Amino acid sequence: MIPEEMKLANQxxxxxxxxxxxxxxxxxxxxxxxDLTYTQYIVLLAxxxxxxxxxHDLGAKLDFxxxxxxxxxxxxxxxxxxxxxxxxxxxxxxxxxxxDKGKASQGPIFEAIKACVGQDQLDVSQYKEAxxxxxxxxxxLKTAVG
Amino acid sequence: MIPEEMKLANQxxxxxxxxxxxxxxxxxxxxxxxDLTYTQYIVLLAxxxxxxxxxHDLGAKLDFxxxxxxxxxxxxxxxxxxxxxxxxxxxxxxxxxxxDKGKASQGPIFEAIKACVGQDQLDVSQYKEAxxxxxxxxxxLKTAVG
DNA sequence: TCATAAATAATCGTGCACGATTGAATGGAG
DNA sequence: CTCCATTCAATCGTGCACGATTATTTATGA
Numbered sequence: 341m342i343p344e345e346m347k348l349a350n351q352x353x354x355x356x357x358x359x360x361x362x363x364x365x366x367x368x369x370x371x372x373x374x375d376l377t378y379t380q381y382i383v384l385l386a387x388x389x390x391x392x393x394x395x396h397d398l399g400a401k402l403d404f405x406x407x408x409x410x411x412x413x414x415x416x417x418x419x420x421x422x423x424x425x426x427x428x429x430x431x432x433x434x435x436x437x438x439x440d441k442g443k444a445s446q447g448p449i450f451e452a453i454k455a456c457v458g459q460d461q462l463d464v465s466q467y468k469e470a471x472x473x474x475x476x477x478x479x480x481l482k483t484a485v486g
Numbered sequence: 487m488i489p490e491e492m493k494l495a496n497q498x499x500x501x502x503x504x505x506x507x508x509x510x511x512x513x514x515x516x517x518x519x520x521d522l523t524y525t526q527y528i529v530l531l532a533x534x535x536x537x538x539x540x541x542h543d544l545g546a547k548l549d550f551x552x553x554x555x556x557x558x559x560x561x562x563x564x565x566x567x568x569x570x571x572x573x574x575x576x577x578x579x580x581x582x583x584x585x586d587k588g589k590a591s592q593g594p595i596f597e598a599i600k601a602c603v604g605q606d607q608l609d610v611s612q613y614k615e616a617x618x619x620x621x622x623x624x625x626x627l628k629t630a631v632g
Numbered sequence: 633t634c635a636t637a638a639a640t641a642a643t644c645g646t647g648c649a650c651g652a653t654t655g656a657a658t659g660g661a662g
Numbered sequence: 663c664t665c666c667a668t669t670c671a672a673t674c675g676t677g678c679a680c681g682a683t684t685a686t687t688t689a690t691g692a
Contacts, residue, residue, distance in 0.1 A: 342534045346596060348547070352613060353509040354528065355620040358549065360506040361649075362627035363499040368650095369631060379678060382500065388488045395641065401494070403504065406641045408679055415677085432640045432687045450492060458630045462623060467498060470619045474501040477608060477616055481508035484604045485515060507679075514680095525648060541671065552671045554649055561647085578657050578670040636690085643684070654673070661666085 352477075370456040374449055380416055381449070383409075387422065387438050388446050394427075395434045421445070498623075516602040520595055526562055527595070529555075533568065533584050534592050540573075541580045567591070 348354050364378045371381055386401050387393065393401075395409055404412075413436055416422050421442040425435045462470065494500050510524045517527055532547050533539065539547075541555050550558075559582055562568050567588040571581045608616065 342531075342592070343596070346531065347535055348528070348531055350617070351531070352617050352620070353506075353513065354531075355617055355624065356502060356506045356509055357528070359620050359624050359627065360499075360502045361549070362624060362631060363502055364649090365631045366627055367499065377677065382494070382503070385488075385492065385494055385497070385500075389493055396639090403507070405680070407643080407681080410642055412678075430640085430688070434641060446488070450489070456630070458626075461630070462626055466619065466622065470623055471496070471498050471501055473612065473616045473619060474498070474505050476612065478501065478505050478508060480604075480608055481505065481512055484602070484607070485508060485511045510679090523647065542669090551650070553651080553673080556672055558648075576658070576670085580671060633692100635692090638687100638689070640687080641685090644682085646680090648679085649677090651676095652674085654671105656670085656672095658669070659667090662664090 356474075356477075366456065367453070370453045371449070373452060374445065375419065376421075376449075379412060380421075383412060383416065384421060384438075384442065384446075384449075387436065387442070391443075392435060392437050395436065398436065502620075502623075512602065513599070516599045517595070519598060520591065521565065522595075525558060526567075529558060529562065530567060530584075530588065530592075530595075533582065533588070537589075538581060538583050541582065544582065 344350065367378045367381060371378070376384070382402060383398070386398055395406060395413070399405055399409055402409075413422070413424055413434075417424050417436075420439055422436050422438050425437060427433055427435050490496065513524045513527060517524070522530070528548060529544070532544055541552060541559070545551055545555055548555075559568070559570055559580075563570050563582075566585055568582050568584050571583060573579055573581050
């Protein structure tokens with residue numbers, strides 16, 4: 341017989357895994373009118389916070405390597421959300437910059453997401469508690485995988 | 487300027503997203519000697535809880551469709567963890583059953599995972615709290631994406 | 633200066649996730 | 663018995679994630 345603490349229902353990893361998949365589904369639904377994937381939205385969030393970043397710094401904030409970012413940024417450029425620039429000062433780097441469309445879409449996208457949030461959502465204190473405990477979990481996992 | 491609550495650092499989805507990626511890295515590391523991916527381990531967990539399930543029921547427990555499970559189960563079969571059987575009673579179905587190797591590996595795999603858990607892990611009460619709040623989140627997201 | 637190391641984005645390969653479709657097998661109504 | 667709807671797994675296509683490698687450019691030290 342499997343130990344009680346190893347059952348799927350008691351596994352925090354499985355809970356986090358499913359919460360993540362549902363979050364992605366939720367956002368994909370809200371983002372469908374904009375033809376954006378969840379990950380693409382996360383990248384745009386980072387750029388709305390700070391435009392004109394190079395791939396390396398963007399990757400540091402999102403924990404993405406170039407293997408993930410390079411094709412992702414190419415797709416975002418093709419769809420007109422940003423441009424990829426090669427700075428003359430250091431031709432190894434790649435700098436990304438939001439287009440006018442990219443900048444202007446922030447408001448409408450936030451509106452679309454808010455409109456998808458149901459009435460029965462977590463209240464503010466629960467949300468903050470969830471954020472706090474997940475961030476503590478992340479800190480622990482970071483040392484564990486170090 | 488981006489609203490404070492929309493910054494990455496304040497987004498629960500981003501926290502869950504990163505916790506999930508770190509969990510996966512943690513388990514991949516622990517599972518490397520067994521040549522198992524995280525998702526394959528999750529499927530084995532479900533089978534250790536209950537062997538001899540058909541694809542449909544397994545998918546219901548893990549929220550996977552045949553598009554995810556079919557190739558995954560084929561790989562698990564190729565690696566000798568389970569066998570895929572076509573029941574004569576209903577030839578539409580596919581039943582999976584652990585091999586001797588699949589059954590016998592439960593203990594060693596659990597040991598390997600335990601050995602990878604560091605000293606600075608979440609304590610029991612924090613773990614339970616995290617599980618509780620994530621499960622509440624899942625319930626809300628399910629109604630939201632419903 | 634010049635060789636070598638370091639930094640950096642790009643590429644490659646694998647395995648998920650999942651929306652959508654397909655095709656085979658079964659069950660049920662007439 | 664015979665359609666016809668239903669139930670399944672399988673297939674297809676796209677986009678991540680990420681380990682590993684490669685190729686280019688810059689920095690550094692003798």
